[in-house]
Amino acid sequence: MHVADFVAGSLGGALGVAVGYPLDTVKVRIQTQQKFTGVWHCFRSTCKTEGVYGFFKGMSVPLATVSITSSVVFGTYRNCLQCLLQLKSGSPDAMPTKLDVFLSGLAGGVTQVFWHSVASCG
Numbered sequence: 001m002h003v004a005d006f007v008a009g010s011l012g013g014a015l016g017v018a019v020g021y022p023l024d025t026v027k028v029r030i031q032t033q034q035k036f037t038g039v040w041h042c043f044r045s046t047c048k049t050e051g052v053y054g055f056f057k058g059m060s061v062p063l064a065t066v067s068i069t070s071s072v073v074f075g076t077y078r079n080c081l082q083c084l085l086q087l088k089s090g091s092p093d094a095m096p097t098k099l100d101v102f103l104s105g106l107a108g109g110v111t112q113v114f115w116h117s118v119a120s121c122g
Helices: 003-032 039-050 060-089 098-121
Strands: none
Touching: 003 039, 003 060, 060 098
16 A cells, blocks of 8 residues: 555645635635625735635635545555556556556546545435
């Protein structure tokens, strides 16, 4: 098992949330609050009244869930690819075919869907 892929997925997911969350905050505020006339008005008002922290309120849950999900997807992909290569050629370091990459990606996607369905039930 390659732990580095789980760590990379976790960090990648966390950074994706950290970068996208402020933009999503502005979008949602514009959609739900009539007082804003546009993106820049919302951005300036949020900075003025709440500071930079205002763009990151409520980010902890998405940060945790996306980090875990991305970690599982990356780890599943890598471990599935390694298993397929081991089965076909006897070496996990062989060059993967497009089918190997497809099947490993499919396994990662199925795992992600399963993970989301289990997480949303609890």
